Amino acid sequence: MIKPVGSDELQPRFVYDVAEHDKLSKEAESLPSVVISSQAAGNAVMMGGGYFNPLKGFMNVADAMGAAEKMTLTDGSFFPVPVMCLLDNADAIGDAKRIALRDPNVDGNPVIAIMDVEAIEQVSDDQMKIMTEKVYRTTDPEHVGVAAFNSQGQTAVSGPIQVLNFSYFQTEFPDTFRTAVEIRNEISEHGWKKVVAFQTRNPMHLAHEELCHMAMERLGCDGLVIHMLLGKLKKGDIPAPVRDAAIRKMVEVYFPPNSAMVTGYGFDMLYAGPREAVLHAYFRQNMGATHFIIGRDHAGVGDYYGAFDAQTIFEDEVPKGALEIEMFMADHTAWSKKLNKVVMMREVDDHEKDDFVLLSGTKVREMLGNGEAPPKEFSRPEVAKILIDYYQSL
């Protein structure tokens, strides 16, 4: 199986030993504690599950700047984005060397991790600006990721962490949340040798399904891991159980046995486009995928990024040899009326827009809400049925 990034074996930061876990949970209650940002909590969950291997904890400013500026930490190792625990101030910490990090996303702010404090540093305005500019390619405060990053405060607490739980992700999505450890175990159980991962946070229509089939066929993969971003529901989002059911039905009906699995991970999306694409690839290698599908405007938002920036960055900026996982560079896919099949749009130069079956999200939701299945060139009937049942229940 493909090795994790930076080590031979995955070294998740979750405390698996139950006795040790109990001991730390008790210790945590007597430690000075801080409620961390939602982003930091997401990072803790990712480190807990082994996705950010071999990272042991939150970066100090030098490492964070290195990650932002050249995806390289001070020890020369590769990491594509800063992973920081930024606070408004460190008053509650004082000179404590060991602190409890509390989860902002769960009622009562339970301890999500214990940190051995190695440094408490002030991040200058300049440094915040450089990191923002490098990671997001913009400092526009209207950019949702930029706004979130800069709302955290400028006191960086850094040091290794021991993770005690997976926040609300595991408890609220018990059938779907997976650690990188689990996905590696399951890939091994499936016996897959070449595994492509697909990122989604929505139900998959025919174009997405065919993109996965295309990637598997062209790459010669024997396994597909559909890996869903789990998180708080935003207005207009389809609830997780409905999305999961739609995706599982698609897999059941349209993928051969032992070729696909449906899983999820918990993280606060950065909307950092190209840089986030590199992070996405990074943690897919850690979960055991050999290939990762990068689509048009992957992890982008608005029009901050060029359509294929999230692809060219792998050639232009990722240090050679930093990642073993390979990218499947994709474009949007859609049904071609001329060819009567789903095609990758950039591969059919002779097509005009009208040659494709394209429906806006708004149009699709409207149809489903009216109990109307989108055309078969757009949606599988089994998937449409599940979504119609949901929209009609609203």
Next chain:
Amino acid sequence: MIKPVGSDELQPRFVYDVAEHDKLSKEAESLPSVVISSQAAGNAVMMGGGYFNPLKGFMNVADAMGAAEKMTLTDGSFFPVPVMCLLDNADAIGDAKRIALRDPNVDGNPVIAIMDVEAIEQVSDDQMKIMTEKVYRTTDPEHVGVAAFNSQGQTAVSGPIQVLNFSYFQTEFPDTFRTAVEIRNEISEHGWKKVVAFQTRNPMHLAHEELCHMAMERLGCDGLVIHMLLGKLKKGDIPAPVRDAAIRKMVEVYFPPNSAMVTGYGFDMLYAGPREAVLHAYFRQNMGATHFIIGRDHAGVGDYYGAFDAQTIFEDEVPKGALEIEMFMADHTAWSKKLNKVVMMREVDDHEKDDFVLLSGTKVREMLGNGEAPPKEFSRPEVAKILIDYYQSL
């Protein structure tokens, strides 16, 4: 795929809808609440994950008596043991119709489920005695299961529940705990048609491995679900991460790709022998297994049960047609020095005890502690290595 017991689709009692889950969690804080017994909490976890389908909640006394006396509830449906929420008293409930059930096994006693109270009844001494006698085949207070059952109090609160979490099982065993829903999903992803389940709470040595191979071969199964009982560590137990690693290594090396998966469930063992074997079979059908291995003295303790009572009960007491899952009735397996392979002991009439390679648990632990691998007729070297590393670390 095999249908669950009692319904076409699994109806787990966990609240999967995140918005509803949030709402109920908030509501729970304002409800009258009781800390339930560890056994009741285990039952809530099982109902949450769909394992006790189609049970909707805790049984009233009539249903519990029916389950104990003839494995049949008042509505005629089948259930092999009482599933009760027994309290010392119902003072904290008053005449509330909706209450929060708190988890005794997690610090702070968080709410594990909400119950719609349908009845609060006193269980008479006679009824306790009958249930004990029927379920455990003894009323000996020295029997660990009998003692636990009778230590809960005699006030039965009954009614349907909505489950909010999986107690400490999911949080402490994040890579192994599975709901019945998840196992069904994974069986479907594997594409298995005939699936045999194997119950264990220990690392598996060669005899256990070969028992699974034997069952798969004789039954023509394409899938094996190793299903571990998860729980608090008892003195002398091997910690979960070590056990898991040993079992996963065995699967990796000695089972073909796409033929086995390693999973766990959370429950307080009853040690009820035959009756528990029926319960074990019941919830394996719910998780999608078509076959279940019942060994010698399955789920027994001490010498309360005959060696094959847990097998004959399926013929003698389980109502015809109650279960669709089929049993693979096994005996102990061991290496035969005469035949140079692992055999099922009752199938080799001509063997004396000395013809087998048999080692006591104490002897095996002693060898491992000395850094000595048990003979290859007993342990796979890869498995022994993991266990030696653990014992030497003590």
